[in-house]
Structures are given as structure tokens and as C-alpha cells.
Amino acid sequence: MAHKKESALDRFIKKLTKATPIEQESEIKLDHDFDGIEELNNPLPPWWSMGFLITVIIAIFYIAYYWVMGKDSQYVEYERELAAAKAQIEKYKKEHGVVDENTVVLLTDENALAEGKAIFDKNCAACHLPDGGGSIGPNLTDKNWIYGCDIKSLFKVIHDGTSKGMPPWKSLGGDKIQKVASYVLVKLQGTTPANPKAPEGEVCEVK
Ligand code: HEC
Incomplete structure (x- = not known):
């Protein structure tokens, strides 16, 4: 063959x-x-x-x-890693003070308020005026607030902005927003600015 x-x-x-x-x-x-x-x-x-x-x-x-041997299944492993990651986030937040809408509190410490003032003068005074009297943005010294006057409401407005001309400031990060919001409530609210803009929004008692 x-x-x-x-x-x-x-x-x-x-x-x-x-x-x-x-x-x-x-x-x-x-x-x-x-x-x-x-x-x-x-x-x-x-x-x-x-x-x-x-x-x-x-x-x-x-x-x-x-x-x-009863080793962990993929589901158990997933749950465990997820829990560990969440714990890490919480730990990080505790150590680095990453503030969000839910954890924000009113700061009254003078250093923090001084930092808040610096942030305000740099980023906010253009529209709200350095004394908070208001021009493009509303008066921040009177008792009238469009979006509420508690620290959480301010945090949210500053973080997210509004559709009517208030830009979002999330790029500042939670810590700085907490400071500037505290500055507005503690230092500007209740003062008498040079040229106060007419009140807008509901009367809201700042605590
Ligand atoms: C480009 C102009 C502009 C800048 C810059 C600006 N704002 Fe505003 N802001 C506005 C306007 C306009 C409104 C009203 C928005 C509305 O009625 O929806 C407002 C609303 C607010 C309110 C809500 C007031 C209320 O009565 O509820 C707060 C608080 C505020 N601004 C804080 C800040 C802070 C803090 C900064 C700086 C980080 C800042 N703004 C920067 C224009 C500005």
C-alpha cells in the first residue's frame, strides 16, 4: 500500500x-x-x-x-468580604471624618468655623456676598430659608446644588461642606449685612 x-x-x-x-x-x-x-x-x-x-x-x-470539610461556599465568602469591606468603609470614615448627608453635624469649634469662612469667601461670596447678604444667591443671614435651616438641609443643598442657580459643591468633599454649612448657620445667620436681599422662603428657626 x-x-x-x-x-x-x-x-x-x-x-x-x-x-x-x-x-x-x-x-x-x-x-x-x-x-x-x-x-x-x-x-x-x-x-x-x-x-x-x-x-x-x-x-x-x-x-x-x-x-x-464544610468550607465556605462562594455565597458565604461573598457575604463575608462584603461585610469586611463595609467595616473598612466605616473605619475609614471614623478615622478620616468623611462626612455625608446622614452623618453631618453642626460644628461650633472656632477652628472649623474659620476654615468654613475661608471656604465661603473663596467659593460662595461671589453669589451670596462675603457678609452673606445675598446677590445672585439668597440672603443667608435672615430667618427665611428656601430649603430648610438645619445642618442636614444645608449640607444637601450645598452638596447637590439646585435647579435654580445654586451650583453643586460635591467636589469640595463632605468635610469642607460640613464646615462651610456650619459657618453659614453659626456665623452668618442672625447677623445684619450691609445690603440685605429681601427674604425668600419660609421662616425657619435655626437651633
Ligand atoms: C453661582 C452663584 C452661587 C454660588 C457660587 C453659590 N451659590 Fe448658594 N445659591 C445660589 C442660588 C441662586 C441659590 C438659590 C437656589 C434656589 O432657589 O434653588 C442658592 C442657595 C443656597 C442655599 C440655600 C438657601 C436657602 O434659602 O435655602 C445655601 C445654604 C447656599 N446657597 C450656600 C452656598 C454655599 C455654602 C456656597 C459655596 C460653597 C454657595 N452657596 C455658592 C447661588 C450660588
Whole structure:
């Protein structure tokens, strides 16, 4: 027989499939014939049996690890990592004082208020005037407040801005917003500015 030379790849594929060559197929033909469709008695291809064996071995380790030794499943691991991450965030907030709408409190410490004044003069005075009397923005010294006069309301307005011309200041970060809001409530509210703008909003008693 004139054989064409068998390449390494051919030999490899043969090893993986163990299929009987076409010339010898008549030897492994089974007796049944389904409307002309014939069946060959080829062995299971080794690549397939190997794959099966590997899954069986993995399953043994899997069962041993999760059921017998009772190690944490992916869900338990996820919950645990989530809880750890949340705890880290809380810890960070405690240490670095990252303030948000829910944790903001009125500061009365003079250093913090002085910082608040610096932030106000730099970022807010253009619209609210340095003495808070108001120009483009409303008067911040009177008892009238459009969005409420508690520290949380001020924090929210300053952080988010409004659709009527108050820009959002979230880029300042929670700490600075807390300071500037405290400055507005403690130092500006209740003073008499040079040119007070007419009151806007509801009367709100600053505590
Ligand atoms: C570009 C002009 C502008 C700048 C800058 C600005 N504001 Fe305002 N601010 C406004 C306007 C306009 C309003 C009224 C918004 C409205 O009625 O919705 C306002 C509203 C407010 C209010 C709510 C007042 C109320 O009656 O409820 C507070 C508090 C406030 N500003 C604080 C600040 C602080 C603090 C800064 C600086 C970080 C600042 N603003 C910077 C224009 C400005």
C-alpha cells in the first residue's frame, strides 16, 4: 500500500481518538442497519474519557472541600468580604471624618468655623456676598430659608446644588461642606449685612 508519510499531528490525533482507520471500518461494523445508517463499534475516544475522568476527580475534591470539610461556599465568602469591606468603609470614615448627608453635624469649634469662612469667601461670596447678604444667591443671614435651616438641609443643598442657580459643591468633599454649612448657620445667620436681599422662603428657626 502506498502510504503517505504520517505526520506527528496525525499520530497525535490518532492517539486522542483511537478511531479505526476508514479502510478497516468493515471489521468493526455492528450488525444493525437503521434505514442504511450503520453503526461502528469504535472505542470511546481517549480525549473524551480523560475529560470525564478529570471531572470525576474534581468532583471528589469538591465534595471533600465543601461538604466533608464544610468550607465556605462562594455565597458565604461573598457575604463575608462584603461585610469586611463595609467595616473598612466605616473605619475609614471614623478615622478620616468623611462626612455625608446622614452623618453631618453642626460644628461650633472656632477652628472649623474659620476654615468654613475661608471656604465661603473663596467659593460662595461671589453669589451670596462675603457678609452673606445675598446677590445672585439668597440672603443667608435672615430667618427665611428656601430649603430648610438645619445642618442636614444645608449640607444637601450645598452638596447637590439646585435647579435654580445654586451650583453643586460635591467636589469640595463632605468635610469642607460640613464646615462651610456650619459657618453659614453659626456665623452668618442672625447677623445684619450691609445690603440685605429681601427674604425668600419660609421662616425657619435655626437651633
Ligand atoms: C453661582 C452663584 C452661587 C454660588 C457660587 C453659590 N451659590 Fe448658594 N445659591 C445660589 C442660588 C441662586 C441659590 C438659590 C437656589 C434656589 O432657589 O434653588 C442658592 C442657595 C443656597 C442655599 C440655600 C438657601 C436657602 O434659602 O435655602 C445655601 C445654604 C447656599 N446657597 C450656600 C452656598 C454655599 C455654602 C456656597 C459655596 C460653597 C454657595 N452657596 C455658592 C447661588 C450660588
